[in-house]
Amino acid sequence: MDIGDSGELLRNLGFPLLNVHSSYAHHDFVTPGRRLLVIGPMGSGKTEFSARIWRDSTVALRKKGLAAALTTSGAVDRRKVFVVRASLDKARFPDYPEDALAYRGGFERCGDRIGSIKDSFQLETLMADNSEVGTWIIDEAAFFDERIAYLMADESRRRGVSFVCPSLVLNFRREIFNQTARLLLENATDVFPLTAYCEHEDCLKDSLYTYRYYSVDGKECPAFYFDPLIIIGGDRAKSDGKEPNYCTRCDEHHYLPGKEYSFFTLKPLGEMAARGNIAPLLAELNAIAGNIRESRLYASLYSRYVECEDPCPVQMNALLVPCIAERALVYLYAEQNLLSAEQLRYLIRELALDKEYLSRRLSDNRRPLEI
C-alpha cells in the first residue's frame, strides 16, 4: 500500500521499514460534494465512524478565516453536521437520550442536529429546513427508498453538500442488501470498508459478512436462506427462536443452510401456486409445520450437511427454530410475489399458522396484510 507522507516521515525518523498503515484521517470538510459510503458488517464500527465526524466538526467549527471559507459553498457550511436516523431505529437504544447518536460503547449528543425520517421525501423537507447544513450523516441509508440515492447525488452536485452513509451493503444472505444499497454504491464518491473479527470462537480472521442466527436451548441455529429478509427488532440477544441474533463471521463460519432448497424446491413450489396449483406447496408446508423429517427441506439439509464427505452438523440446527413454514411463506409472498393474499390466507387457515409472527414479519417487509 501507499504509505504516503507519514511513512516517509517515520522512515526519516529512523523507524525500520514496517508496514505503515494510514491511521484514520480526520474528516475532510473542505472537498465539496462528496458521497461517502461506509460499509461493513454490524459491529465493525460504522456508527462510531459517524460519531468521529461529529466530534471533528466540533473542532472545525471553532476555526475562523480561511478555514471557515474553505468549508463553505454558498450558504452551505460542511462543518455543520446533521445526523439522520431511520424512525424505526429508535427502538434499538432505548436507554439513551433522544438526541443521542449511539454506538456500541458510547454516544454523542447532537441537540437539534439529529432527526429521523421515514423516506427520501422527509429527508428533502429536513434539508430544506436546515439549508445551511453541509454534511448530512444518513445512518443505514439502504433502509430507505431508492430515490434517496439520487436525491443525495443531486444535492451534492448542486449545492456542494456532502453525505456520509454508514450502511449495511450485504444482507445476511451475503447478497447486496437491496436496490437502494446498489444505487448507493453506484453513486458514491468514496467508499470506506470496515471489517470486524470473525466472532466464531475458534477464529480470528477478518470478516465482512453479517451472520443471522437464532438461539434455541442454548444452541446456535443458523438462519435459513429464505428467512424473512427484514426483521425489525432489538439489538440484544434473543432466545425464543423468533427474534434473530446477528454477528460477524468469515466465509468459513458464515452458515447459510437452505439456499439450494430455496431455489431448487421452495421457489418452484411458489411458482406452481402462482399458476393455480397450490397443493404441492401446501403438502410441503404441512410437512414442515407438522413432521419436519418428512419434508423436502429436511431431506435437502440432511444430504448436504450430514450424509456427505464434509459434515457440518451445526447447519442442521436451523431446523430447531419455530415458524419455519411461516418464514417460507413470507419469502414467497413478500419477497418473491408468488402468492396472492387470498392464497396466503388459505394456507394460514389450513395449516393453523402463527398469525402474530406472520403479521409482524409481513409488515417488517413492507407487505402488511390483515390475516
Ligand SMILES: [Zn+2]
Ligand atoms: Zn471464522
